[in-house]
Amino acid sequence: MDVDAWLAAALADAEARGLPELKPLLETLARSTQALRDADAEFGHPAGAGAQKDNDSDPTAEPRP
Amino acid sequence: MTPAALPDLATAASAVERRELSPVELVKGCLDRVAARSAALNAFIAVFDREATAQAKRAESEIQNGRYRGPLHGIPISVKDLVDVAGALTTSGSAVPPRNPTHDAPVVAHLRRAGAIIIGKTNLHEFAFGTTSEDSAYGPVRHPIDPSRSAGGSSGGAAVAIVEGMCFGSIGTDTGGSVRIPSAACGITGLKGTLGEVSCEGVVPLSETLDHVGPLTRTVTDAALLWHAMMGRPPRPPQPAESLWISTPRRYFFDVLDDDVRELMAETIRRLQKAGHTVEDVAVAHVERIADVYLHISLSEAAWYHAPLLAQYADRYTPPVRLRLEMGRYIQAEDYVRAMHARSALRTAVDRALEGADALLLPALAIAAPPIGAASVVVGDTRHPVRALMLRLTQLFNITGHPAIALPMGIGRDGLPRGLQLVGHRGATDRLLEVARAVERQITGGAGSVGGGTG
Numbered sequence: 001m002d003v004d005a006w007l008a009a010a011l012a013d014a015e016a017r018g019l020p021e022l023k024p025l026l027e028t029l030a031r032s033t034q035a036l037r038d039a040d041a042e043f044g045h046p047a048g049a050g051a052q053k054d055n056d057s058d059p060t061a062e063p064r065p
Numbered sequence: 066m067t068p069a070a071l072p073d074l075a076t077a078a079s080a081v082e083r084r085e086l087s088p089v090e091l092v093k094g095c096l097d098r099v100a101a102r103s104a105a106l107n108a109f110i111a112v113f114d115r116e117a118t119a120q121a122k123r124a125e126s127e128i129q130n131g132r133y134r135g136p137l138h139g140i141p142i143s144v145k146d147l148v149d150v151a152g153a154l155t156t157s158g159s160a161v162p163p164r165n166p167t168h169d170a171p172v173v174a175h176l177r178r179a180g181a182i183i184i185g186k187t188n189l190h191e192f193a194f195g196t197t198s199e200d201s202a203y204g205p206v207r208h209p210i211d212p213s214r215s216a217g218g219s220s221g222g223a224a225v226a227i228v229e230g231m232c233f234g235s236i237g238t239d240t241g242g243s244v245r246i247p248s249a250a251c252g253i254t255g256l257k258g259t260l261g262e263v264s265c266e267g268v269v270p271l272s273e274t275l276d277h278v279g280p281l282t283r284t285v286t287d288a289a290l291l292w293h294a295m296m297g298r299p300p301r302p303p304q305p306a307e308s309l310w311i312s313t314p315r316r317y318f319f320d321v322l323d324d325d326v327r328e329l330m331a332e333t334i335r336r337l338q339k340a341g342h343t344v345e346d347v348a349v350a351h352v353e354r355i356a357d358v359y360l361h362i363s364l365s366e367a368a369w370y371h372a373p374l375l376a377q378y379a380d381r382y383t384p385p386v387r388l389r390l391e392m393g394r395y396i397q398a399e400d401y402v403r404a405m406h407a408r409s410a411l412r413t414a415v416d417r418a419l420e421g422a423d424a425l426l427l428p429a430l431a432i433a434a435p436p437i438g439a440a441s442v443v444v445g446d447t448r449h450p451v452r453a454l455m456l457r458l459t460q461l462f463n464i465t466g467h468p469a470i471a472l473p474m475g476i477g478r479d480g481l482p483r484g485l486q487l488v489g490h491r492g493a494t495d496r497l498l499e500v501a502r503a504v505e506r507q508i509t510g511g512a513g514s515v516g517g518g519t520g
Binding site for chain 2: 025026037042044
């Protein structure tokens with residue numbers, strides 16, 4: 001689920017549970033989650049773009065399952 | 066010699082060993098201080114007057130009969146009310162039903178075996194989930210110098226107990242800085258060792274992979290004595306290290322500081338260099354992501370522990386703590402794992418910054434103790450959320466597990482203490498204490514300082 005869709009679902013759930021005061025906290029969390037996801041390449045996600053490229057460039061590499 | 070005249074634990078221990086002072090007198094002196102000041106400052110949740118007095122009499126008898134156990138024998142210690150003490154409720158500073166433990170947490174059992182006397186349990190931010198100790202079912206912990214301000218947190222009562230002479234050592238917990246933040250705010254010393262060194266068994270968890278237990282004391286020597294005893298080792302004081310190589314990570318860690326913190330850090334560095342130590346800048350990679358990584362790990366793990374309690378007792382939590390816990394329940398598994406993966410990279414980044422150095426030197430807290438109830442504070446010309454700012458300089462070392470210690474570095478122009486932080490190599494907490502002892506000597510002349518330092 002992308003962060004926008006997650007936030008919309010979380011806000012709706014919080015409202016339904018009678019916790020509307022969670023809204024600013026969830027919005028802050030959403031920004032933080034997006035920042036963390038955007039840093040995948042910085043932290044060397046093992047299946048990220050850079051890792052995939054390395055794998056593809058290795059002619060002896062086994063195909064990923 | 067009277068208890069009030071004793072500057073620190075090591076001096077008290079020496080007086081007890083030489084039989085110049087009885088543990089009974091020591092405990093009475095501390096209980097008198099609790100009676101005089103704790104109600105105003107909300108430092109203690111429970112005080113064990115009778116038990117502590119009885120234990121002091123036993124210790125006195127043992128010592129008189131030549132059975133001296135070491136520097137903690139007969140010394141009054143407080144325990145944060147997040148840690149189990151057999152026969153006493155563990156309230157966690159909450160109106161949620163408490164634990165009623167039948168056994169001491171191992172850390173408490175080790176202290177008892179070393180002869181320490183547990184005089185009571187200190188107030189805290191509810192479930193240790195906050196940096197100000199103001200959200201507690203037992204009232205806000207108040208700063209000893211200015212009661213309109215927070216004592217820092219979450220181990221706020223533990224810090225106040227030391228400053229006020231209510232005990233000679235306090236046991237606190239630190240998940241993002243909860244030993245180091247109140248130590249800096251109150252002008253004392255606070256240590257968390259390497260992740261996993263001190264047992265967290267029998268301690269109400271906040272975030273199981275970030276939690277540490279550590280001592281708050283008046284001096285580095287006192288912290289070392291307690292830290293060894295907490296692990297069941299014979300307590301021994303650290304020797305000050307010689308010819309230090311210290312690295313200062315300026316980017317991020319020096320970006321948002323109040324003027325007094327900035328000036329006192331500069332003065333500390335000048336003193337260290339003048340004493341012949343080497344201080345050089347170093348960079349730590351990935352620092353911009355520290356708060357994001359911390360948030361996703363700590364909230365997820367806290368939400369897991371509290372889920373069954375929230376299902377039954379949601380309305381008994383203080384509203385700010387409940388809302389943070391509820392927020393954690395929305396984090397997706399994928400993002401928790403992402404944060405744990407980033408955690409490994411941050412650990413490597415700190416290892417690399419420490420290569421060739423004895424320690425990292427940085428502030429422990431960017432500001433002075435904030436006013437109770439403040440949601441934000443202005444630093445420079447920018448307004449910052451209090452919670453994020455108070456965690457900013459300490460949380461990284463809970464993520465990475467490196468040992469870290471807060472020391473007083475002086476008093477600001479507002480009359481409030483400021484604190485520095487030293488970070489050591491993983492698994493080398495003893496060495497960090499030796500480094501801290503040398504740095505303490507440059508700041509205070511070696512005696513440590515409650516609420517003081519270079520200022």
